[in-house]
Amino acid sequence: MTAPPALREALSSLQGLLALTLLLGDGRSEDEVVQLAVTAVPALAPCRVEGVLHAGLGWRTTAGACARPGSRARIQAQLNRTGPGGGPLVVPERAWAWAFVLRSREEHLGHLVVTADRTPSGAELHLLQVLVAQAGSALASARSRARDQAEAAQLRATNAMLTEAVTALRRRTAVHDRLLDEVVSGAGRSGIARALHELTGLAATVEDAYGNVVARSGPQPSGDSAGRPLPRDRALRRALAAGGPVRHRGRVLVAARRDAQVLGVLVLADPDGRAGEDELAALKLAAAVLTLELARLQGIADTELRLGRDVVADLIAGADAAGAVERARAVGHDLGRPHRVLVLDGPGDPAALLGAVRQAVRDHRSPLVMPRDGGVVAVVAVGPGTADESGRWERLRAATLAGPGVRRCRLGVGGIAAGPADYPRSHHEAACALRMHDVVGGEDRAVCYDELGIYQLLCEVADTDGVARFIRRWLGALIDYDEARGTDLVTTVGRFLECGGSYDATAAAMALGRSTVRYRLRRIRQISGHDMAHPDTRFNLHVATRAIAAQRATAR
């Protein structure tokens, strides 16, 4: 037997509400819960929802009276006075209005403002109350779930960050270990360049403080940036200001520095801009390791320099010769073997010259060098044969010139020092040879004291007044004439005698015409009264011209 329609209608409404309850409880979001509940109201009772006020969030749904700010404010004032069970409202032009409370057991969630053109029946009101209660419960669940999800998301994000940090740390530890392995194994700067290339896949270069490439690994890229020299000043300034790697014309570079002192530069060739965070981190770490390595090398160099300086200073001063010999032996030098003292000078940075000489004279032992008067004094061993010694000194000078920051270099070579007592003399001779440089040569070159000839005597003469008198005796008239007339007769007679009395050779050497030379020599004979055809006269004049050159060189 079928139930009466009214009963079935009531039962069906309950079934519908039950289905809606199932739907609300099925993990809906807050917005979905509110939307489903609001839209279900007209199906359960002849009512409509005019507003939803969320606790702490304000009005989320408004229609009718709640859509008008003035009446909404008045309704909200009534809601504030409503108890936890809700209650009637006064809404203009509505026969019936009710505030339903959205709440869970723990918290107040808001209000549902429902109106109707007639008062709902008790059954209809009951359906609405059940709907709102279920909606409140679902809303609380949704809110709790949202909080849980937010916390879970936060945890996931934190976990992801931690995982990423651990991975990055492991990666950097591996990079660090790899670089340190190279240094510990003694591979030094080459090892650092190799490790950096292998870690990044990019060509790596180590430059010293002067921009010279000291190590390189990996194929250098072709193209514009590869061939061009690094504009160091600007790029380095940027790197120093940044305190880390900077990109510059297809390269990434970082300075290895101790305080303000740049010890070297690490460069990655990156024409395609592939270097990412990992590559830059590896570069930075490599720069730190390179700094340690370069600082270590510089420490060794400083010690060597100090040691060498002390030994050389004592040797050339003739002080504590025995101690100097012992200290030299400690660094591998046997001063019992023949040595020579060298004196080098040149314009420019004395430190650059010192560094270049250290490299040029370096063998497997610490070099014995010291800075002095803007130049450098070095003590070097002499091999058993001396046939090619002048060639050796030229090669040494050339090697010095190849050093960074050295543009010119003159070298004076002292005589053999067979024992400690000979070093002051050898040093004196080297200094003499250096002073005679302009006299015997002209262009920068290595000058050996042993090859100075008559100049050796002239350098060593203690009675300089006697030499001056000799010069006046033979060249006085010409010197006076030159000074009075601004002529160059002393130089001419000297060059004529150096050229063996050849007019042509003298003219070529002085870039003069042959007739000019003949004229000058005629004037020289007239003024000086010397007959240069006489062998004794020629000899004395020759000695006098060399003596005046030596005097001038010594005076400098």
Add this chain to the structure above:
Amino acid sequence: MSRDFGLPGVPLRPGEHLCTCYVGAAERDAVLVPFVEAALRDGDRCVVAVVEPAALLARLDPELDAAGCVAGRQLVLGPPAAARDGRFRLDRMAELLQEEADAAARDGEEVVRMAAEVPWAGGHGVDRRELAEFESWAHRFAALYGLVLLSFYDLGLLGGGVLVDLVRTHPTVLLGGVPVHNPHHLAPAEFADVLS
């Protein structure tokens, strides 16, 4: 005799209509995709009217060669019917389904399965009386043609009131794939009285 139409626990027979309620495309597809795939496996013609036919096609089992089924008209796939102004119209939907049922009959199809999404999109609201009339028509239409018809309602778009009304007027409603039974459901005329 009932058959498995891809809806486990929901026995259906040819000539029956079932409305399905859900919130969001994922819940819809949880019912719609197995229903369509079962039809393709069984070799039945399946007429589907959904808002995004291409998206549905992409979700079907690739082994079923859904594109080939479309080409061979085993799967007739298109959007829900709309009037010239672009608004969804239930009467146009009814016409569309009837045309497809007639075509299937002409083609000698024994069992036809139909799925129709009822979007009422565009914020035009739900006309409860029109909805009741469409559902009543769908019952008669399924019985007349001996086909299985599922109508789909997205409560996220249409609201919770549609669920209440559908439960009131149907012996069984699928809610998120779960059958909700109402032995006390109202006949169309009775529901019309309630609305009036």
